[in-house]
Amino acid sequence: MATTEFAVHGAEHGAVRGPVVNDFSIQVATVNGSGSQSANTVLLRTIFQMGVPVSGKNMFPSNIAGLPTWYTIRASKKGYIARKKEIDFLVAMNPETAREDTMSLASGAAVLYDEPLKLNELRSDVTFYTVPYDKICAAVCSESKLRKLVKNMIYVGVMAQLLKLDMAEVEKALRKQFAKKVKAADLNWNAAKAGYDYAASSLTKADPFTVERMNKTTGMIIIDGNAAAALGCMFAGVTVVTWYPITPSSSLVETLIDYMKEYRVGDDGKATFAIVQAEDELAAIGMVLGAGWAGARSMTATAGPGISLMAEFAGLGYYVEIPGVIWDIQRVGPSTGLPTRTAQGDIEFVAKLSHGDTRHPMLLPCSVAECFSMASDAFDLTEQLQTPVFVMSDLDLGMNNWMSEPFQYPEKPQNRGKVLTAEELERAGGFARYKDVDGDGVGYRTLPGTDHPQAAWFARGSGHNENSGYSERPDDYANNMDRLAHKFETARTLIPKPEIVCNDGNEVGIIAYGTSHHAVVETLDQLQGEYGVKADYLRLRAYPFTSETHDFVAAHKRIYMIDQNRDAQMLQLLKLDIAIEEIRKLRSVRHYNGLPIDARSITDDITTQEGK
Amino acid sequence: MATTAAPQPKTNRIGLTVLDYRGGKTTLCAGCGHNAISERIIDAFYEMGVAPERVIKVSGIGCSSKSPAYFMGRSHSFNSVHGRMPSVTTGAVLANAKIVALGVSGDGDTASIGIGQFVHLMRRNLPMIYIIEDNGVYGLTKGQFSATADLGSKLKTGVINDLPPIDTCALAIMLGATFVGRSFSGDKRQLQHMLKAALAHRGTVMLDVISPCTTFNDHEGSTKSYKFVKDHEEPLHDLNFVPHFNEIDVDYDPGTCLNVTMHDGSSLRLRKLEEDYDPTNKTEAVKRVMESHDADEVLTGVLYLNTTAPNFIDMINMTDQPLATLPESVTRPSRAVLDECMEALR
Numbered sequence: 015m016a017t018t019e020f021a022v023h024g025a026e027h028g029a030v031r032g033p034v035v036n037d038f039s040i041q042v043a044t045v046n047g048s049g050s051q052s053a054n055t056v057l058l059r060t061i062f063q064m065g066v067p068v069s070g071k072n073m074f075p076s077n078i079a080g081l082p083t084w085y086t087i088r089a090s091k092k093g094y095i096a097r098k099k100e101i102d103f104l105v106a107m108n109p110e111t112a113r114e115d116t117m118s119l120a121s122g123a124a125v126l127y128d129e130p131l132k133l134n135e136l137r138s139d140v141t142f143y144t145v146p147y148d149k150i151c152a153a154v155c156s157e158s159k160l161r162k163l164v165k166n167m168i169y170v171g172v173m174a175q176l177l178k179l180d181m182a183e184v185e186k187a188l189r190k191q192f193a194k195k196v197k198a199a200d201l202n203w204n205a206a207k208a209g210y211d212y213a214a215s216s217l218t219k220a221d222p223f224t225v226e227r228m229n230k231t232t233g234m235i236i237i238d239g240n241a242a243a244a245l246g247c248m249f250a251g252v253t254v255v256t257w258y259p260i261t262p263s264s265s266l267v268e269t270l271i272d273y274m275k276e277y278r279v280g281d282d283g284k285a286t287f288a289i290v291q292a293e294d295e296l297a298a299i300g301m302v303l304g305a306g307w308a309g310a311r312s313m314t315a316t317a318g319p320g321i322s323l324m325a326e327f328a329g330l331g332y333y334v335e336i337p338g339v340i341w342d343i344q345r346v347g348p349s350t351g352l353p354t355r356t357a358q359g360d361i362e363f364v365a366k367l368s369h370g371d372t373r374h375p376m377l378l379p380c381s382v383a384e385c386f387s388m389a390s391d392a393f394d395l396t397e398q399l400q401t402p403v404f405v406m407s408d409l410d411l412g413m414n415n416w417m418s419e420p421f422q423y424p425e426k427p428q429n430r431g432k433v434l435t436a437e438e439l440e441r442a443g444g445f446a447r448y449k450d451v452d453g454d455g456v457g458y459r460t461l462p463g464t465d466h467p468q469a470a471w472f473a474r475g476s477g478h479n480e481n482s483g484y485s486e487r488p489d490d491y492a493n494n495m496d497r498l499a500h501k502f503e504t505a506r507t508l509i510p511k512p513e514i515v516c517n518d519g520n521e522v523g524i525i526a527y528g529t530s531h532h533a534v535v536e537t538l539d540q541l542q543g544e545y546g547v548k549a550d551y552l553r554l555r556a557y558p559f560t561s562e563t564h565d566f567v568a569a570h571k572r573i574y575m576i577d578q579n580r581d582a583q584m585l586q587l588l589k590l591d592i593a594i595e596e597i598r599k600l601r602s603v604r605h606y607n608g609l610p611i612d613a614r615s616i617t618d619d620i621t622t623q624e625g626k
Numbered sequence: 627m628a629t630t631a632a633p634q635p636k637t638n639r640i641g642l643t644v645l646d647y648r649g650g651k652t653t654l655c656a657g658c659g660h661n662a663i664s665e666r667i668i669d670a671f672y673e674m675g676v677a678p679e680r681v682i683k684v685s686g687i688g689c690s691s692k693s694p695a696y697f698m699g700r701s702h703s704f705n706s707v708h709g710r711m712p713s714v715t716t717g718a719v720l721a722n723a724k725i726v727a728l729g730v731s732g733d734g735d736t737a738s739i740g741i742g743q744f745v746h747l748m749r750r751n752l753p754m755i756y757i758i759e760d761n762g763v764y765g766l767t768k769g770q771f772s773a774t775a776d777l778g779s780k781l782k783t784g785v786i787n788d789l790p791p792i793d794t795c796a797l798a799i800m801l802g803a804t805f806v807g808r809s810f811s812g813d814k815r816q817l818q819h820m821l822k823a824a825l826a827h828r829g830t831v832m833l834d835v836i837s838p839c840t841t842f843n844d845h846e847g848s849t850k851s852y853k854f855v856k857d858h859e860e861p862l863h864d865l866n867f868v869p870h871f872n873e874i875d876v877d878y879d880p881g882t883c884l885n886v887t888m889h890d891g892s893s894l895r896l897r898k899l900e901e902d903y904d905p906t907n908k909t910e911a912v913k914r915v916m917e918s919h920d921a922d923e924v925l926t927g928v929l930y931l932n933t934t935a936p937n938f939i940d941m942i943n944m945t946d947q948p949l950a951t952l953p954e955s956v957t958r959p960s961r962a963v964l965d966e967c968m969e970a971l972r
Contacts, residue, residue, distance in 0.1 A: 300714050
């Protein structure tokens with residue numbers, strides 16, 4: 015099947031195991047467009063409401079309806095929320111993939127399947143439960159066209175009974191899911207109950223997986239990264255938003271539109287923002303830079319193919335020194351690639367996006383909380399540094415639901431950077447746009463519309479001198495480029511510092527960024543628990559690298575850089591940034607099959623390289 | 627010793643002299659039509675009394691796009707990337723809808739590399755003036771045909787253009803621009819009145835100004851040469867713009883003259899040279915423009931005018947204060963809002 019690379023057949027072949035509580039993964043294999051998303055969300059939320067740490071990942075095709083889709087839910091009492099490589103419980107709803115899905119399971123897993131599929135004939139080392147969906151459906155739903163949708167809620171009921179989920183929590187989750195659609199909620203609730211009753215009367219529990227109440231999710235929220243980013247941008251004070259629809263970034267702006275309409279329209283009914291769907295990504299970033307030049311907090315959201323188109327404008331933004339925030343919700347490339355699968359594939363490209371010598375700061379959120387908080391960081395940085403700032407999320411983070419502590423209100427006032435008002439200009443008697451007055455490489459700017467005869471400067475992507483005048487003089491060009499390089503050094507001091515998760519003097523150091531974090535946290539435990547290997551861990555939160563990262567490399571004998579791309583892109587960037595004698599310390603762990611990275615793969619790779 | 631005071635320089639209604647509207651020294655070729663257009667822009671903005679600090683000049687790449695450096699030095703300017711002036715201008719106008727946006731582009735910048743952004747800008751009816759300085763060739767790369775070159779027009783090298791031209795005016799009218807004109811850099815009076823009328827309009831003004839390239843496209847056989855345009859110019863009407871602040875108005879004959887009241891209260895008087903031409907009729911306007919190609923005419927004048935369509939800023943229903951300078955108290959919702967959002971996600 016498409017979502018596990020190979021089956022891990024355990025030693026417990028068919029053996030009865032002790033109970034496995036709050037530590038398993040469920041995979042629902044279905045067809046996209048069949049309405050299973052609601053059912054899966056209810057299942058996820060129920061476990062969450064029972065206080066058990068949970069994560070959900072949707073592995074879906076680039077298609078509107080009719081192709082295989084898998085949704086995995088992981089419950090983990092230890093709080094691991096990365097993808098688990100092994101599937102413990104399969105809900106087989108898709109006849110097309112059911113056999114392959116079943117065959118790839120590890121021994122000891124459980125399968126819930128639709129009666130006509132007869133999957134129980136395939137293997138003897140997994141537990142099978144059969145459900146006559148059509149019969150149950152017919153009993154609870156008189157309208158035949160709704161049956162396809164209701165069918166999904168039946169497996170929720172069956173799973174609730176088998177996993178010992180609290181049906182009161184199922185109902186709460188279900189009613190939240192359908193919100194104001196009471197009729198739909200009732201219909202689905204009846205289906206869930208029917209599934210539960212069927213399981214109670216006709217199925218005998220024979221697998222070890224159950225859920226028990228914990229208190230590890232109290233007060234927490236569930237949100238996807240794109241929605242978190244949208245909230246973050248709204249609270250960061252964004253005013254101009256442009257976009258061109260592209261998976262997996264579209265929902266970021268669509269959610270932002272909803273929030274802004276709700277919370278950023280004044281008492282007079284007028285919007286304190288403008289959101290424009292542009293004709294393409296070229297126009298989207300052109301508008302962002304036009305708005306940034308004129309002083310707005312402006313942004314766009316895109317993915318790899320859009321980033322490719324934005325290269326020209328990215329260079330302009332760097333060279334003319336204009337703020338603008340670009341969210342890259344990375345997906346698998348090159349070209350169209352796998353539009354609905356995740357990767358960290360744009361790192362090296364974005365770092366230097368443009369022809370000519372160019373460098374861009376990148377923020378690297380690993381969680382929904384950071385999608386929120388880094389929105390403010392990005393807008394402050396882009397205006398402080400007067401250069402485009404990229405926020406490198408990915409599909410796994412952006413489109414999947416994650417649990418999180420509630421977001422912290424941004425306490426820092428907005429930093430709007432060095433902008434001269436008419437009064438300041440009058441006092442100063444003029445200004446030179448690109449003069450490094452403060453020694454940080456960042457000049458002063460004025461905004462169009464500033465009411466002073468000396469306010470104007472000439473923004474141009476062609477060669478310019480300190481006064482923004484056209485210049486082809488060798489010294490003007492070189493001095494300007496040197497100042498831009500110096501400004502990038504200033505960026506190192508302003509960007510979010512890496513999070514040093516542990517630094518206990520071990521020989522092995524792991525560096526990761528973005529969504530790899532959740533797998534690495536689990537890998538650290540696996541390395542120590544299973545192999546006795548203790549490792550230190552630094553999580554990058556931004557590019558360029560800061561002194562903490564240089565120190566971390568210097569302090570370890572072997573550094574493993576975790577990249578979700580084929581070419582070890584972050585490692586390549588790090589190579590350019592450290593002393594030659596340090597480069598040989600760098601080792602690479604790469605994951606690039608389109609699926610969210612998992613701990614087991616990292617652990618296996620590191621232990622192999624460590625000779626364990 | 628003279629006893630009388632030295633004569634004061636003439637000023638406009640906001641107390642500025644025409645010198646306050648000047649820019650840097652042009653680096654374009656002597657006789658370039660673009661320089662004449664720059665002069666007309668200076669005159670129009672001066673005469674209308676538009677504060678240069680309220681103006682942005684945005685351009686793409688090419689000879690035409692260099693020209694904003696040569697007028698109105700007290701205005702912010704952005705010489706951006708090839709064919710992308712529309713998006714940059716759009717962003718700037720969204721950020722500050724109070725500024726007067728002037729986009730300067732060329733035929734290559736607009737009709738070839740920039741045609742995508744051009745057509746979508748027209749659809750939005752963004753308040754701005756879009757001038758195409760149209761000479762039918764790429765000047766900065768030494769004289770290749772552009773997409774507005776007419777069928778059969780000849781390059782200096784003898785190459786004949788065998789592809790049909792893109793008529794930017796016809797496109798603009800069809801797509802939603804609300805003030806579309808064609809003029810000629812050599813027709814001082816018409817261009818000046820048209821530019822002043824453009825400043826009175828709140829919506830996309832698209833002016834295709836034929837602007838001969840003296841170096842690469844001013845020879846016999848070119849349809850964008852001074853001689854060809856002078857010989858083939860066919861004005862639709864005699865333009866007379868009466869600004870709203872003019873104290874003395876002149877009578878006009880409604881029988882022979884169409885009077886249009888502009889957004890700012892100014893009047894645009896079109897003395898009919900073609901009896902049945904109605905510039906407020908979209909279909910007729912496009913038809914007449916297309917006919918002019920068959921007749922080898924350079925049809926000039928206000929081809930289309932619509933003063934009732936909503937512009938992009940109206941449609942967005944944006945707050946009156948420029949978005950760029952909204953205070954944090956307006957752009958950052960309260961702590962209570964975040965609490966509410968968090969509660970909904972539990």
